[in-house]
Amino acid sequence: MVLLGTIANVLAVVIGSLIGLIFTKINESYKQTILQGIGLTVIVIGVQMALETESIIIVLLSLLFGAIIGETMKLEELVNKLAYKIAGTITKGKSTTKVAQGFITASLIFVVGAMAILGALDSGIRNDHGILYTKAILDGFTAMVLTTTLGFGVVLSIIPLFLYQGTIALLAAKINEVVPEIMLNAIIAEITAVGGIMIMAIGLNILEVIKIRVTNLLPALVVAVVLVYVQQHLL
Secondary structure: OOOHHHHHHHHHHHHHHHHHHHOOOOOHHHHHHHHHHHHHHHHHHHHHHHOOOOOHHHHHHHHHHHHHHHHHHOHHHHHHHHHHHHHHHHOOOOOOOHHHHHHHHHHHHHHOOHHHHHHHHHHHHHOOOHHHHHHHHHHHHHHHHHHHHHHHHHHHHHHHHHHHHHHHHHHHHOHHHHOOHHHHHHHHHHHHHHHHHHHHHHHHHHOOOOOOOHHHHOHHHHHHHHHHHHHHHOO
């Protein structure tokens, strides 16, 4: 089921929000240690994915050119601005209310970012929901923490979350119908590897080891597809 990962993600946010509404005070040390555990797990998942590559050169060139494209476009900045604009429109600009603040903040955290895109693509192309299951745990915990301060508005973020990830997953599933199997397998291997390195970067960001602009690396996924095509047809 293509949408299984997205549904699990939505349910995790709902459950986390409900827990946050019931238990309004959570010890800071618990939050920190749990997040660190999640961050380490995310890195391990990224390593496993990165090892799927059949050509490390394609992975390297994809990340190199992807980073150049993303930084030139200022992709992360553009995505954040767009997300704020959309969230503001949905709440009709009432950003001063607590519900609106909760909705906007949670929507930006759960929807904006590489993990949502990579996870939805993996669900659609490979029917592998591992990334979104991990994201569900992370988002559920984050929702619990946010709800303790921002209230019920956090749970409303499941609407853009479901629409965004669900749409990407459904569109990605259609790729199987138009791309030859041999090429599709090669594309999946390299996209998985490139995505895995980005997932590792997300884990490092969670641990606050370093701040990596992962969104600016997203064009690497497209570059990987192009390079696989060139390798298959021209080399």
